[in-house]
Amino acid sequence: MNLTGVAVRVRARVVPFAAALALALGLAGCASDRIGFGAGTAPSLPASAPRVTGVEPVGNREHKRLVANFGGEYRAPVAERLLNDVMKRVAAATDRPDQQYQVTILNSPVVNAFALPSGNLYVTRGLLALANDTSEVAAVMAHEVAHVTLSHAMQRAELERRSEIVSRVVSEVLNDRDAQQVVQARGKLTLASFSRSQELEADQIGVRTIAKAGFDPFGAARFLASLGRQSAMRATMLGEKGSQGPNFLSTHPSTPERVSQALTAARQIRAPGIGDTDRERYLQAISGMTFGDDPSEGVVRGNRFMHPQLGFAFTAPASFVLENSASAVLGLAPGGAQALRFDSVKMPDGVALPAYIVSGWIEGVEVGPVETLTVNGLPAVTTVAKGEEWTFRLAAVQAGQATYRFILAAKNYTPETDRSFRQAIESLHLMSPEEASGVKPLKVGLVTAQAGDTVETLATRMATDRPVERFQLLNGIERNGPVRAGTVYKIIVE
Known part of the structure; x- marks a missing residue:
């Protein structure tokens, strides 16, 4: 998320139901144009x-x-x-x-x-x-x-x-x-x-x-x-x-x-x-x-998102694949039955959190009662909104002049789904200086294969998830393809 100053990249606005799903499910498109998941x-x-x-x-x-x-x-x-x-x-x-x-x-x-x-x-x-x-x-x-x-x-x-x-x-x-x-x-x-x-x-x-x-x-x-x-x-x-x-x-x-x-x-x-x-x-x-996200715009590490510059982090449900964009963090569960959108807005002056969360983020849904809570010391509100096919867990968390919004959606909304969504919301916290300073960018490194090296041995040097698959992808190696001694290969390092 390219959020600077008081984080006002995304304005408070009504999001049509179909558009909200398209935003949350944005991971599904243009796959051949992406590598890594970042700003x-x-x-x-x-x-x-x-x-x-x-x-x-x-x-x-x-x-x-x-x-x-x-x-x-x-x-x-x-x-x-x-x-x-x-x-x-x-x-x-x-x-x-x-x-x-x-x-x-x-x-x-x-x-x-x-x-x-x-x-x-x-x-x-x-x-x-x-x-x-x-x-x-x-x-x-x-x-x-x-x-x-x-x-x-x-x-x-x-x-x-x-x-x-x-x-x-x-x-x-x-x-x-x-x-x-x-x-x-x-x-x-x-x-x-x-x-x-x-x-x-x-x-x-x-x-x-x-x-x-x-x-x-x-x-x-x-x-x-x-x-x-x-x-x-x-x-x-x-x-x-x-x-x-x-x-x-x-x-x-x-x-x-x-x-x-x-x-x-x-x-x-x-x-x-x-x-x-x-x-x-x-x-x-x-x-x-x-390689991947620039820490100045936030980074994705597995199912966790961290923004060391603005000093906050949260953890998505375990199965979610996250993708950071210029305006929001998007997430999708395998199969596309659950989705997530996280962004930051500056609320209109004089509007309180309970009124803001029912102000019409998504059209065509029935918004339930608003619950007031505290998320790691930050004032917050949450509610459930129901549409024809999707159910949404909405949340707004106040941190200074910025308001962080969660839109979590599921087709089959079960108590277990709701628990995982609430855990994601409750994981939002302000990072300590030590935690923020520990977020380092990933970089493209080079390694020369030695006699006896394999894709698996070289992939152990990859500072990414799915190291073997990503090593093969970055080096144009087919599945089960060999590496050649004396050849230089790309790896991802911290």
Whole structure:
């Protein structure tokens, strides 16, 4: 949570019932764009748009706003020099070799990259942690530049505009609401298909571009495969069933489809092993980079959230997977039957806690009696709100000028569920100076495999949960894949 000063990032407001669930269940979307769980996940690009922001060049003010929305700029001079060197080679191999690009590293643990027509290109440190060599990053850059040179964002904006006009004509002129819904559904399908074709087109151009620039064209397929493994691991953590094939309503093609087509494109260019990977230089450039959450915006450790800068912490129910975003901490239990949202607001002047908690956080629910309590010395109130399918345990805890809010939701609300929700609320406390100072950022480290090393032995050096899975993911190693003596691998250290 990027909460500064008196923590007023989230205003007190009415949250529609469906929107509240979408916020609480936000973990379920865009899995292939994330790695780790930390601040900066909220401002990911709209799911309905290709990975290019804007259709007009942006000025310095827009650049600053965009960077701020993704956790600020991450300063890593060695990595910045490498990325700008790579970008020069990639740009020279495009259809617009005269275009100049400037690369900015964003202080976000999500896996994301995008380019602007102005020549600004952005990559997150989460993406850099997932990539394993320079050719993989070059493939990402070439993909994003292709979106710009092909004017994909402008094409999408025009298609959306036409779709909206048709929908309004059917609704307002023909006065046919049912037909409007049909038109809207068809429009969404058309936009999804259009976006998929744009992504595949950008992939193909990206592969050809990095090959022309002298990089290994198979880097694109390797990186996309890592995205697929990350998505699978996240689905396992959340207890989700695997995909039963491509989701044709998805904005982006399924990762297996993209990997397959990227491999085909690379094989048509040259055999594997030809072209620069520049793995050693790349790994040295990202060594020491922050991994996951930035402690200045709060960190997730298992099912615990700690914000050493603001000095508070809480523990979610044991099975929850937590994810920190710029505006809230979101949590989801395996299977998605329980969810959590935690945020901070500044209450309107003169409003007391009991009145605030019944002021309409969620629409369409029946709010029960308000209970006043003390949570680790802090005044608090809680209540239960019931909707048609979900039941919510709401709580507001006052700490100085900030009010911390819990929204815990369950489809099957049992006494045991309520106990676990109350325990989460009652775990909120102000951190002691010693506890706050003990929260250290995780960093990307490097280790050279020795004779006899295995994935398991190297994973013991990982300061994360699921160390074996995360070690394999970060190093592009298939399940049961070997490690090679003398090879440098990434690990996560404190």
